[in-house]
Amino acid sequence: MKHLLRKCRFCKIYTLYEKCTNCHNPTVDPHPPKFSLGDKYIRYRIEGKYLNNE
Numbered sequence: 001m002k003h004l005l006r007k008c009r010f011c012k013i014y015t016l017y018e019k020c021t022n023c024h025n026p027t028v029d030p031h032p033p034k035f036s037l038g039d040k041y042i043r044y045r046i047e048g049k050y051l052n053n054e
């Protein structure tokens with residue numbers, strides 16, 4: 001899943017565009033990908049536990 005909200009590292013502003021509308025540098029995804037990856041694995045483990053109990 002791709003986040004819509006992006007951030008310019010130079011202007012410290014949030015934007016919806018892949019390039020900053022202010023300085024035209026590429027913007028970055030402000031959400032660290034490792035968090036969403038961790039959530040995904042935890043979710044699989046929880047769902048797996050549910051299936052084993054039933």
Ligand SMILES: [Zn+2]
Nearest residue numbers: 008011020023
């Ligand atoms: Zn900028």
